[in-house]
Amino acid sequence: MSFLIDGKEISLAIKNEILHDVSLLKEKGCPPPSLAVVLVGNDPASQVYVKNKKKACEFTGIESLSFELPETTSQLELLSLIHELNNREDVTGILVQLPLPKHIDSQAILLAIKPGKDVDCFHPYNVGLLSVGQATLKPCTPWGVIELLKRSNITIEGKHCVVIGRSNIVGKPVGLMLLAENATVTTCHSKTKNIKEICKQADIIIAAVGIAHFVTADMVKEGAVLIDVGMNRLENGKLCGDIDFENCKDISSAITPVPGGVGPMTIAMLMKNCLTAAEMKESRGAFFGS
Numbered sequence: 001m002s003f004l005i006d007g008k009e010i011s012l013a014i015k016n017e018i019l020h021d022v023s024l025l026k027e028k029g030c031p032p033p034s035l036a037v038v039l040v041g042n043d044p045a046s047q048v049y050v051k052n053k054k055k056a057c058e059f060t061g062i063e064s065l066s067f068e069l070p071e072t073t074s075q076l077e078l079l080s081l082i083h084e085l086n087n088r089e090d091v092t093g094i095l096v097q098l099p100l101p102k103h104i105d106s107q108a109i110l111l112a113i114k115p116g117k118d119v120d121c122f123h124p125y126n127v128g129l130l131s132v133g134q135a136t137l138k139p140c141t142p143w144g145v146i147e148l149l150k151r152s153n154i155t156i157e158g159k160h161c162v163v164i165g166r167s168n169i170v171g172k173p174v175g176l177m178l179l180a181e182n183a184t185v186t187t188c189h190s191k192t193k194n195i196k197e198i199c200k201q202a203d204i205i206i207a208a209v210g211i212a213h214f215v216t217a218d219m220v221k222e223g224a225v226l227i228d229v230g231m232n233r234l235e236n237g238k239l240c241g242d243i244d245f246e247n248c249k250d251i252s253s254a255i256t257p258v259p260g261g262v263g264p265m266t267i268a269m270l271m272k273n274c275l276t277a278a279e280m281k282e283s284r285g286a287f288f289g290s
């Protein structure tokens, strides 16, 4: 068995650091960070994610405000709520849980969030800052992946990292962040030819494809590091990742489990962004869009 990267333990350490920094902010007389969480509709998975985000807020001393809207909410109504939250002094971070109902244009909603309060780092302004190495708020799951590697003492610089998946939430930004750490990055996707051969050359594989057990033992080089961003539900109800954990674990040098790997890190980095957004508000002027 290779080294098991414990996302629960690492995320707990990060949340404790945030709790400490939030206390320092409060001691200075600054208002605490506060996260407005917006959930539209009744998607059960989204309800679980939102509940976990609120729990993490409680743990770290970040205030959370909850806005649970019916499935029938119109785009205009949602935009109007975002506008109100953008202008509220007591709200330092805004998160609109995705996916939104089909009749709402998600891109228009994400574009409406003030960049300085965009703790998901989904706004094109923040994505642009990330692409030129100037990010203050960073995308949570990709940042979680980087922190997992760094805090497990896995060197990124000079490594060949193969990212599987090119989504705006994970695949594209994790590639940018790995590049910023001086990795050599290859991004594979559904139209990539010879995906098995490319993965076999990887020192680090980041699987974010959304297909259960997509990465099989024959795609993994001896000693590679395997980071699994996938969260798939099997027919028997069990959760599993994009990597065939059982058959890959002994080939790799380090591997993340699902659950308990990248998942808890996403929420920890969200809390970190909430803290950063509140700090940026205190030093207003330094950040366009705050």
Ligand code: GUN
Binding pocket: 095, 096, 097, 098, 099, 120, 140, 141, 266
């Ligand atoms: N839905 C699934 N993952 C995420 C996320 O990281 N942020 C938001 N807002 N919605 C999501």
